[in-house]
C-alpha cells in the first residue's frame with residue numbers, strides 16, 4: 001500500500017516518492033489521444049477501450065543482474081529452505097477471513113451483519129477511503145505474484161516448481177490472498193462504500209500492473225519487497241489503531257491480524273537481503289542505493305477508477321492526513337532498513353560501494369529535511385469527490 005502526499009512534494013524532483021513515477025504525466029499517451037478524439041465524457045471514452053491500456057511506466061530496464069550471479073540464488077536453495085520457508089505459517093494454523101466475519105450458515109447471521117453495520121456507522125468517510133485503497137492494493141495480488149516471478153534465479157519456472165524460492169512465492173501469495181478477501185467482504189457488508197466502483201478500480205489496477213523498476217533483478221526485487229512489507233505493516237497497523245479509537249474493535253482486530261502477517265513477511269524478505277549483504281556486500285549496497293535513487297513506487301500507483309486520473313495520489317493524500325501512511329513513515333522505513341542491514345558498518349567496499357553506502361545512510365535525514373520544507377509551504381488542501389464513497393466530497 002501507500003503513498004503520495006501533497007501536491008508540493010509531488011512536484012519536487014528530489015523528493016523520494018511515495019509518488020507516481022515522475023517520467024510521465026498521470027495520463028498515458030493513449031489517454032491523451034483518446035480525449036483528443038473528443039467524445040464528451042470519459043465514461044464514453046472508456047467504453048470504447050477494449051482492454052485497459054497500460055498507464056504511465058518508465059523506460060523498462062530488464063535483466064540487470066549479471067547472469068553469473070544467478071548461481072548465488074541457486075546456492076542459497078537449502079539456506080532458504082531452513083531460514084525462509086520456516087517463516088511461513090502452516091495453513092491449518094492460519095487465520096481465515098471467515099474467522100472475523102458473520103457466519104452465513106448460522107441463525108445469528110443477520111444479527112451479526114446488523115452489528116457490523118452499526119459499528120461501521122461510527123467510522124468516517126476518510127477512514128473508509130483509506131481502508132478501500134488498502135483493500136484495492138491487496139486485491140491486486142496477481143500483479144505482485146507476477147512481479148516476483150519476473151526475478152531471475154528465483155522465479156517459479158513451472159507454476160509448481162519445487163525450488164525453495166518458488167515454494168515461498170506461492171505460499172506467500174496464498175497467505176496474502178486472505179488480506180484482500182477479508183477486507184473486501186468486510187467492506188461489502190459494511191454498506192458504506194460503492195462496491196461496483198471499487199470492483200472496477202480493482203479490475204483496472206490488475207489490468208495495468210505495476211512498475212517497480214526491479215529489472216528482473218532479485219537484489220532489487222527483495223529490497224523492494226522488504227520496504228513494501230514494512231510499509232503495509234505500518235499502514236494496516238494504523239488502520240487498526242484508528243478503528244480501535246473509533247470503537248470498532250472487530251475491525252481493529254481484522255487490520256491488526258493482517259498487519260502481523262505483513263510483519264512476518266517483512267522478516268523473511270529482510271532476512272534474504274541480510275544474506276545477500278553477507279555474500280555480496282558491494283553488489284547489495286549498490287542495489288539498495290539504486291532502488292532508493294529510483295524511489296520506492298507503491299504497488300498500487302497505477303490505480304484508476306474510470307474517473308479520477310490521479311486517484312492514487314488522492315487516496316494517498318487522505319492516508320497522509322489521517323496518519324495511516326506518511327512521508328515520515330517512508331523515511332522511518334528506510335532508516336530501519338539501513339539499521340537492520342548494518343549498512344553503516346559495512347567494510348571492504350569498492351569506491352562505488354562506499355558511495356552507495358554514504359548515499360543510503362544519509363538519505364533518511366535528507367528526506368526529512370525536504371519534507372519539512374515542503375510542509376512549511378503547504379496551502380489549504382483542496383477537496384475532491386471519491387467514487388468509492390458514492391461521490392461524496394472529502395478534503396485531501
Ligand SMILES: [Fe+2]
Pocket residue numbers: 138176179232262
Ligand atoms: Fe497484504
Ligand SMILES: [Fe+2]
Pocket residue numbers: 176228229232262265
Ligand atoms: Fe504483504
